[in-house]
Amino acid sequence: MAEADVSTQSGGYDVELFVNPPDYDLICTICQGVLRCPVRSACHHIFCKKCILQWLRRQETCPCCRKPVNPSLIFVMFKLTKSIGRLKIKCKNEIRGCADTFPLSEQYSHSLSCLYELIPCPYQGCKVQLLRRDLDAHAPNCEHWRQPCHMGCGTVLTQSTQAQHNCYKELRQEYETKQRNHRAIAMALQRKMRRMQSTMAHMKRQIGLICESLEVMDDLHEVEEGVDLGESSSSSSGTSSANSNS
Ligand SMILES: [Zn+2]
Ligand SMILES: [Zn+2]
Ligand SMILES: [Zn+2]
Ligand SMILES: [Zn+2]
Numbered sequence: 001m002a003e004a005d006v007s008t009q010s011g012g013y014d015v016e017l018f019v020n021p022p023d024y025d026l027i028c029t030i031c032q033g034v035l036r037c038p039v040r041s042a043c044h045h046i047f048c049k050k051c052i053l054q055w056l057r058r059q060e061t062c063p064c065c066r067k068p069v070n071p072s073l074i075f076v077m078f079k080l081t082k083s084i085g086r087l088k089i090k091c092k093n094e095i096r097g098c099a100d101t102f103p104l105s106e107q108y109s110h111s112l113s114c115l116y117e118l119i120p121c122p123y124q125g126c127k128v129q130l131l132r133r134d135l136d137a138h139a140p141n142c143e144h145w146r147q148p149c150h151m152g153c154g155t156v157l158t159q160s161t162q163a164q165h166n167c168y169k170e171l172r173q174e175y176e177t178k179q180r181n182h183r184a185i186a187m188a189l190q191r192k193m194r195r196m197q198s199t200m201a202h203m204k205r206q207i208g209l210i211c212e213s214l215e216v217m218d219d220l221h222e223v224e225e226g227v228d229l230g231e232s233s234s235s236s237s238g239t240s241s242a243n244s245n246s
């Protein structure tokens with residue numbers, strides 16, 4: 001277990017990395033770096049875990065006070081690890097142009113996004129090493145550039161096929177044609193509706209006229225009847241007067 005840890009961990013942090021010179025107490029006497037994963041021996045001396053385990057493989061005495069040290073009696077100092085993690089450091093890519101500073105504990109996450117990190121070109125087969133910030137400029141010139149069509153048609157595009165690939169244009173044309181058709185249908189429906197509305201208005205007017213003429217006819221009828229009555233009464237009186245005259 002301890003052996004595996006030793007092989008994957010490195011010694012202390014380079015003092016030069018820190019924005020402010022680290023406290024003397026935080027320096028490992030074995031590697032002279034800032035304590036990485038600090039552990040304490042029974043004699044209260046503190047070292048990087050890797051450094052002391054390596055040392056104890058050769059001799060089981062403390063490098064500071066020469067007292068015997070039992071390798072199974074060294075303790076990881078979690079609180080100290082945390083406070084060292086809060087110390088501000090400069091980016092290791094400072095010489096390439098990165099001016100960022102951040103807590104030591106964020107070193108790894110910064111390296112994943114640092115624009116001045118040297119990374120291999122992500123396209124398979126390309127051997128170029130470049131700064132992350134130059135990737136966008138490199139991609140259009142990379143012979144090994146491969147990317148699935150972002151429209152999701154499933155085609156993997158290369159530098160040479162990308163220019164001719166037009167599934168996006170085709171999709172857009174299809175969409176625009178459909179939209180034009182829909183607009184035409186909507187307009188035709190609107191025209192039809194306007195025609196029906198005007199027909200209805202026309203019919204309303206006609207019905208109105210028919211009603212009016214029916215009323216006029218009724219009136220006429222009534223007038224005619226009235227005239228008939230009047231005439232008959234006058235004629236009867238006339239006849240009666242004529243009769244009386246004769
Ligand atoms: Zn050390
Ligand atoms: Zn000691
Ligand atoms: Zn950086
Ligand atoms: Zn490349």
Ligand SMILES: [Zn+2]
Pocket residue numbers: 149150151152153154155165166167168
């Ligand atoms: Zn496509």
